[in-house]
Amino acid sequence: MFPIVLLIAAVGGVSLSGLKDRTRTRAAMRYAVRAGLGLLPSLLALTAGVGLTMSLVPGSTLARLFQAHGAVGFFLLAGLGALLTIPAPVAYPLAGSLHQMGASLPALASFITTLTMVGILTSPLEVKAFGRRFTFIRQFLSLILALLIGALMGVLL
Amino acid sequence: MNPKLRSSLQVFAVILLIHTVLWFPFPDVAVQSLRQWAAGMWDILAIVPSVLVLIGLFDAWVPKAIVERGLGPESGLRGVLFALLLGTGAAGPIYAAFPIGVSLREKGARTANLVIFLGAWATIKIPMLMMESAFLGTRFAMLRLAMTLPGIVGCGFAMELLEPKPAAVPSSLVRD
Numbered sequence: 001m002f003p004i005v006l007l008i009a010a011v012g013g014v015s016l017s018g019l020k021d022r023t024r025t026r027a028a029m030r031y032a033v034r035a036g037l038g039l040l041p042s043l044l045a046l047t048a049g050v051g052l053t054m055s056l057v058p059g060s061t062l063a064r065l066f067q068a069h070g071a072v073g074f075f076l077l078a079g080l081g082a083l084l085t086i087p088a089p090v091a092y093p094l095a096g097s098l099h100q101m102g103a104s105l106p107a108l109a110s111f112i113t114t115l116t117m118v119g120i121l122t123s124p125l126e127v128k129a130f131g132r133r134f135t136f137i138r139q140f141l142s143l144i145l146a147l148l149i150g151a152l153m154g155v156l157l
Numbered sequence: 158m159n160p161k162l163r164s165s166l167q168v169f170a171v172i173l174l175i176h177t178v179l180w181f182p183f184p185d186v187a188v189q190s191l192r193q194w195a196a197g198m199w200d201i202l203a204i205v206p207s208v209l210v211l212i213g214l215f216d217a218w219v220p221k222a223i224v225e226r227g228l229g230p231e232s233g234l235r236g237v238l239f240a241l242l243l244g245t246g247a248a249g250p251i252y253a254a255f256p257i258g259v260s261l262r263e264k265g266a267r268t269a270n271l272v273i274f275l276g277a278w279a280t281i282k283i284p285m286l287m288m289e290s291a292f293l294g295t296r297f298a299m300l301r302l303a304m305t306l307p308g309i310v311g312c313g314f315a316m317e318l319l320e321p322k323p324a325a326v327p328s329s330l331v332r333d
Binding site: 002003006007010013017022024025027028029030031032035036037038039040041043044045046047048050051052054055056059071085086087088089092093096097099105108111112113116117120121122125126128129130131134137138140142145148149152153156157 | 159161162164168169172175187189190192193194196197198200201203204205206207208209210211212213214216217218232250251252255256258259261262265272276277279280282284285287288289290291292293294296297299300304305308309310312315316319320
Protein backbone atom coordinates (compact mmCIF):
# COMPACT_ATOMS: atom_id res chain seq x y z
CA MET A 1 0.00 0.00 0.00
CA PHE A 2 2.50 2.66 1.14
CA PRO A 3 5.19 1.68 -1.36
CA ILE A 4 2.65 2.10 -4.17
CA VAL A 5 1.42 5.49 -2.88
CA LEU A 6 5.01 6.69 -2.56
CA LEU A 7 5.93 5.42 -6.02
CA ILE A 8 2.94 7.17 -7.58
CA ALA A 9 3.80 10.39 -5.72
CA ALA A 10 7.45 10.20 -6.80
CA VAL A 11 6.69 9.41 -10.46
CA GLY A 12 3.97 12.08 -10.57
CA GLY A 13 6.26 14.64 -8.90
CA VAL A 14 9.12 13.97 -11.28
CA SER A 15 6.84 14.19 -14.35
CA LEU A 16 5.27 17.44 -13.16
CA SER A 17 8.66 18.91 -12.22
CA GLY A 18 10.17 17.75 -15.52
CA LEU A 19 7.46 19.54 -17.49
CA LYS A 20 8.06 22.76 -15.56
CA ASP A 21 11.81 22.90 -15.20
CA ARG A 22 14.30 20.34 -16.52
CA THR A 23 17.36 21.70 -14.71
CA ARG A 24 15.71 21.53 -11.29
CA THR A 25 14.38 18.06 -11.99
CA ARG A 26 17.84 16.91 -12.97
CA ALA A 27 19.24 18.42 -9.74
CA ALA A 28 16.55 16.58 -7.73
CA MET A 29 17.35 13.27 -9.38
CA ARG A 30 21.06 13.84 -8.85
CA TYR A 31 20.37 14.43 -5.15
CA ALA A 32 18.31 11.21 -4.94
CA VAL A 33 21.02 9.09 -6.59
CA ARG A 34 23.79 10.60 -4.48
CA ALA A 35 21.83 10.19 -1.22
CA GLY A 36 20.83 6.64 -2.20
CA LEU A 37 24.43 5.62 -2.86
CA GLY A 38 25.44 7.21 0.43
CA LEU A 39 22.81 5.26 2.35
CA LEU A 40 23.39 1.93 0.58
CA PRO A 41 26.33 0.63 2.69
CA SER A 42 24.55 1.24 6.00
CA LEU A 43 21.25 -0.17 4.68
CA LEU A 44 23.01 -3.34 3.46
CA ALA A 45 24.83 -3.76 6.77
CA LEU A 46 21.68 -3.01 8.79
CA THR A 47 19.47 -5.56 7.01
CA ALA A 48 22.21 -8.21 7.11
CA GLY A 49 22.80 -7.56 10.82
CA VAL A 50 19.08 -7.84 11.54
CA GLY A 51 18.84 -11.02 9.42
CA LEU A 52 21.79 -12.62 11.23
CA THR A 53 20.47 -11.66 14.67
CA MET A 54 17.01 -12.98 13.93
CA SER A 55 18.29 -16.32 12.62
CA LEU A 56 20.99 -16.88 15.25
CA VAL A 57 19.03 -15.81 18.35
CA PRO A 58 15.67 -17.51 18.94
CA GLY A 59 12.73 -15.12 18.63
CA SER A 60 11.53 -15.80 22.17
CA THR A 61 14.90 -14.70 23.61
CA LEU A 62 14.80 -11.42 21.69
CA ALA A 63 11.23 -10.76 22.80
CA ARG A 64 12.19 -11.37 26.43
CA LEU A 65 15.16 -9.01 26.13
CA PHE A 66 12.86 -6.15 25.18
CA GLN A 67 9.75 -7.02 27.18
CA ALA A 68 10.82 -8.39 30.54
CA HIS A 69 12.84 -5.29 31.29
CA GLY A 70 10.23 -2.76 30.20
CA ALA A 71 11.75 0.34 31.74
CA VAL A 72 15.31 -0.84 31.16
CA GLY A 73 14.57 -1.47 27.47
CA PHE A 74 12.92 1.93 27.23
CA PHE A 75 15.93 3.83 28.60
CA LEU A 76 18.38 1.58 26.75
CA LEU A 77 16.79 2.42 23.39
CA ALA A 78 16.43 6.13 24.20
CA GLY A 79 20.08 6.25 25.33
CA LEU A 80 21.31 4.43 22.24
CA GLY A 81 19.32 6.83 20.09
CA ALA A 82 20.80 9.81 21.93
CA LEU A 83 24.33 8.58 21.32
CA LEU A 84 23.95 8.05 17.58
CA THR A 85 22.57 10.16 14.79
CA ILE A 86 21.31 7.95 11.98
CA PRO A 87 19.70 9.34 8.82
CA ALA A 88 15.92 8.84 8.99
CA PRO A 89 15.75 6.50 5.94
CA VAL A 90 17.95 4.07 7.94
CA ALA A 91 16.30 4.78 11.31
CA TYR A 92 12.78 3.72 10.31
CA PRO A 93 13.65 0.26 8.91
CA LEU A 94 15.81 -0.30 12.01
CA ALA A 95 12.92 0.65 14.31
CA GLY A 96 10.59 -1.59 12.25
CA SER A 97 12.92 -4.57 12.72
CA LEU A 98 13.29 -3.88 16.43
CA HIS A 99 9.50 -3.82 16.66
CA GLN A 100 9.33 -7.24 14.98
CA MET A 101 11.86 -8.48 17.52
CA GLY A 102 9.52 -7.38 20.31
CA ALA A 103 10.56 -3.83 21.22
CA SER A 104 7.56 -1.80 22.40
CA LEU A 105 6.20 1.09 20.33
CA PRO A 106 6.57 3.71 23.11
CA ALA A 107 10.25 2.80 23.49
CA LEU A 108 10.66 3.05 19.72
CA ALA A 109 8.97 6.46 19.67
CA SER A 110 11.60 7.90 21.98
CA PHE A 111 14.29 5.90 20.17
CA ILE A 112 13.40 7.52 16.81
CA THR A 113 13.12 10.97 18.37
CA THR A 114 16.51 10.83 20.08
CA LEU A 115 18.02 9.13 17.04
CA THR A 116 17.12 12.05 14.79
CA MET A 117 17.29 15.03 17.21
CA VAL A 118 20.01 14.18 19.74
CA GLY A 119 23.46 13.07 18.65
CA ILE A 120 26.19 12.99 21.26
CA LEU A 121 28.68 11.56 18.78
CA THR A 122 27.93 14.27 16.20
CA SER A 123 27.73 17.10 18.77
CA PRO A 124 31.23 18.46 17.93
CA LEU A 125 29.71 19.61 14.62
CA GLU A 126 26.96 21.44 16.46
CA VAL A 127 29.39 22.98 18.96
CA LYS A 128 31.39 24.30 16.04
CA ALA A 129 28.28 25.89 14.55
CA PHE A 130 26.47 27.26 17.62
CA GLY A 131 28.74 26.97 20.63
CA ARG A 132 28.89 24.57 23.57
CA ARG A 133 26.09 26.09 25.67
CA PHE A 134 23.59 26.15 22.81
CA THR A 135 24.41 22.54 21.88
CA PHE A 136 24.10 21.28 25.43
CA ILE A 137 20.77 23.01 26.13
CA ARG A 138 19.24 22.03 22.79
CA GLN A 139 20.25 18.38 23.08
CA PHE A 140 19.13 18.23 26.71
CA LEU A 141 15.69 19.72 25.90
CA SER A 142 15.34 17.34 22.93
CA LEU A 143 16.19 14.36 25.14
CA ILE A 144 13.50 15.39 27.65
CA LEU A 145 11.04 15.83 24.77
CA ALA A 146 11.89 12.36 23.42
CA LEU A 147 11.34 10.69 26.81
CA LEU A 148 8.09 12.60 27.23
CA ILE A 149 6.88 11.50 23.78
CA GLY A 150 7.71 7.89 24.61
CA ALA A 151 5.87 8.07 27.93
CA LEU A 152 2.79 9.72 26.37
CA MET A 153 2.88 7.16 23.56
CA GLY A 154 2.61 4.44 26.20
CA VAL A 155 -0.57 6.07 27.51
CA LEU A 156 -2.15 6.80 24.12
CA LEU A 157 -1.31 3.72 22.04
CA MET B 158 34.89 3.87 -9.13
CA ASN B 159 32.50 5.91 -7.00
CA PRO B 160 33.82 5.56 -3.40
CA LYS B 161 30.32 5.05 -2.01
CA LEU B 162 29.63 2.31 -4.54
CA ARG B 163 32.93 0.73 -3.58
CA SER B 164 32.09 0.68 0.14
CA SER B 165 28.69 -0.85 -0.70
CA LEU B 166 30.47 -3.62 -2.58
CA GLN B 167 32.86 -4.10 0.34
CA VAL B 168 29.97 -4.42 2.78
CA PHE B 169 28.31 -6.84 0.38
CA ALA B 170 31.49 -8.94 0.17
CA VAL B 171 31.89 -9.04 3.97
CA ILE B 172 28.27 -10.16 4.39
CA LEU B 173 28.71 -12.95 1.82
CA LEU B 174 31.95 -14.01 3.52
CA ILE B 175 30.25 -14.21 6.94
CA HIS B 176 27.46 -16.31 5.50
CA THR B 177 29.88 -18.63 3.68
CA VAL B 178 31.79 -19.22 6.91
CA LEU B 179 28.50 -19.75 8.74
CA TRP B 180 27.23 -22.11 6.03
CA PHE B 181 29.74 -24.90 6.76
CA PRO B 182 28.69 -25.65 10.33
CA PHE B 183 25.08 -24.32 10.10
CA PRO B 184 23.69 -24.35 6.54
CA ASP B 185 20.10 -23.81 7.79
CA VAL B 186 20.98 -20.68 9.76
CA ALA B 187 22.95 -19.22 6.85
CA VAL B 188 20.09 -19.77 4.40
CA GLN B 189 17.51 -18.36 6.81
CA SER B 190 19.66 -15.31 7.50
CA LEU B 191 20.20 -14.67 3.79
CA ARG B 192 16.45 -14.95 3.25
CA GLN B 193 15.80 -12.42 6.06
CA TRP B 194 18.40 -10.12 4.55
CA ALA B 195 16.80 -10.28 1.09
CA ALA B 196 13.35 -9.66 2.59
CA GLY B 197 14.66 -6.68 4.58
CA MET B 198 16.37 -5.16 1.54
CA TRP B 199 13.22 -5.72 -0.51
CA ASP B 200 11.12 -3.80 2.05
CA ILE B 201 13.61 -0.93 1.95
CA LEU B 202 13.99 -0.86 -1.84
CA ALA B 203 10.22 -0.65 -2.20
CA ILE B 204 10.18 2.60 -0.18
CA VAL B 205 13.51 4.43 0.08
CA PRO B 206 14.09 5.34 -3.62
CA SER B 207 10.68 7.04 -3.87
CA VAL B 208 11.30 8.89 -0.59
CA LEU B 209 14.70 10.14 -1.78
CA VAL B 210 13.24 11.35 -5.08
CA LEU B 211 10.49 13.24 -3.22
CA ILE B 212 13.03 14.85 -0.88
CA GLY B 213 15.19 15.78 -3.85
CA LEU B 214 12.20 17.49 -5.48
CA PHE B 215 11.41 19.42 -2.28
CA ASP B 216 15.02 20.51 -2.04
CA ALA B 217 15.16 21.62 -5.68
CA TRP B 218 11.92 23.61 -5.56
CA VAL B 219 12.26 25.40 -2.20
CA PRO B 220 14.66 28.25 -2.94
CA LYS B 221 17.44 28.70 -0.39
CA ALA B 222 16.99 32.49 -0.47
CA ILE B 223 13.48 32.22 0.99
CA VAL B 224 14.97 29.99 3.67
CA GLU B 225 16.93 32.97 4.96
CA ARG B 226 14.12 35.53 5.20
CA GLY B 227 11.23 35.99 7.60
CA LEU B 228 12.69 34.48 10.80
CA GLY B 229 13.65 37.64 12.70
CA PRO B 230 12.75 38.75 16.26
CA GLU B 231 9.51 40.42 15.10
CA SER B 232 8.39 37.43 13.03
CA GLY B 233 6.05 36.04 15.75
CA LEU B 234 3.73 33.19 14.86
CA ARG B 235 4.46 33.53 11.16
CA GLY B 236 8.14 33.06 11.88
CA VAL B 237 7.42 29.88 13.85
CA LEU B 238 5.28 28.46 11.03
CA PHE B 239 7.92 29.49 8.53
CA ALA B 240 10.68 27.79 10.54
CA LEU B 241 8.62 24.58 10.69
CA LEU B 242 7.93 24.70 6.97
CA LEU B 243 11.57 25.32 6.10
CA GLY B 244 12.76 22.42 8.21
CA THR B 245 10.25 19.99 6.72
CA GLY B 246 11.02 21.02 3.16
CA ALA B 247 14.74 20.35 3.17
CA ALA B 248 16.83 17.23 2.79
CA GLY B 249 19.46 15.49 4.91
CA PRO B 250 20.24 14.56 8.55
CA ILE B 251 20.33 17.24 11.27
CA TYR B 252 24.03 17.99 10.93
CA ALA B 253 23.40 19.02 7.32
CA ALA B 254 21.19 21.79 8.76
CA PHE B 255 23.91 23.34 10.99
CA PRO B 256 25.60 25.48 8.30
CA ILE B 257 22.20 26.76 7.15
CA GLY B 258 21.29 27.46 10.79
CA VAL B 259 24.46 29.53 11.16
CA SER B 260 23.59 31.67 8.15
CA LEU B 261 20.00 32.03 9.45
CA ARG B 262 21.32 33.37 12.73
CA GLU B 263 23.77 35.69 11.01
CA LYS B 264 20.84 37.10 9.08
CA GLY B 265 19.02 37.82 12.34
CA ALA B 266 16.83 34.77 13.02
CA ARG B 267 15.69 34.60 16.66
CA THR B 268 16.86 31.67 18.79
CA ALA B 269 13.39 30.10 19.07
CA ASN B 270 13.00 29.97 15.30
CA LEU B 271 16.50 28.58 14.87
CA VAL B 272 15.82 25.71 17.31
CA ILE B 273 12.40 25.05 15.75
CA PHE B 274 14.01 24.96 12.32
CA LEU B 275 16.64 22.44 13.50
CA GLY B 276 14.03 20.25 15.20
CA ALA B 277 11.67 20.26 12.23
CA TRP B 278 14.58 19.46 9.93
CA ALA B 279 15.52 16.48 12.10
CA THR B 280 12.18 14.77 12.62
CA ILE B 281 9.31 16.17 10.57
CA LYS B 282 9.26 15.50 6.84
CA ILE B 283 6.23 14.55 4.78
CA PRO B 284 7.89 11.74 2.75
CA MET B 285 9.49 10.46 5.97
CA LEU B 286 6.08 10.42 7.61
CA MET B 287 4.90 8.00 4.93
CA MET B 288 7.98 5.91 5.52
CA GLU B 289 7.34 5.88 9.27
CA SER B 290 3.74 4.78 8.61
CA ALA B 291 4.95 1.96 6.37
CA PHE B 292 7.39 0.57 8.93
CA LEU B 293 5.60 1.29 12.23
CA GLY B 294 1.95 1.98 11.42
CA THR B 295 -0.06 5.07 10.52
CA ARG B 296 -1.38 5.53 14.07
CA PHE B 297 2.14 5.52 15.49
CA ALA B 298 3.39 8.05 12.91
CA MET B 299 0.45 10.42 13.39
CA LEU B 300 0.62 10.29 17.19
CA ARG B 301 4.34 10.93 17.18
CA LEU B 302 3.87 13.87 14.81
CA ALA B 303 1.07 15.28 16.98
CA MET B 304 3.44 15.27 19.98
CA THR B 305 6.66 16.27 18.18
CA LEU B 306 5.17 19.39 16.59
CA PRO B 307 4.19 21.23 19.80
CA GLY B 308 7.24 19.70 21.51
CA ILE B 309 9.66 21.28 19.06
CA VAL B 310 7.94 24.68 19.32
CA GLY B 311 8.09 24.39 23.12
CA CYS B 312 11.80 23.50 22.98
CA GLY B 313 12.40 26.55 20.80
CA PHE B 314 10.87 29.00 23.25
CA ALA B 315 12.37 27.27 26.31
CA MET B 316 15.72 27.54 24.58
CA GLU B 317 15.22 31.25 23.97
CA LEU B 318 14.51 31.79 27.67
CA LEU B 319 17.64 29.89 28.71
CA GLU B 320 19.96 31.19 26.02
CA PRO B 321 18.67 34.42 24.47
CA LYS B 322 21.85 35.15 22.53
CA PRO B 323 24.04 32.20 21.55
CA ALA B 324 27.75 32.96 21.33
CA ALA B 325 28.63 34.06 17.83
CA VAL B 326 30.92 31.73 15.95
CA PRO B 327 32.35 33.02 12.68
CA SER B 328 30.72 31.13 9.84
CA SER B 329 34.09 30.60 8.17
CA LEU B 330 34.74 28.00 10.89
CA VAL B 331 31.67 26.04 9.85
CA ARG B 332 31.86 26.07 6.11
CA ASP B 333 35.14 24.24 5.69
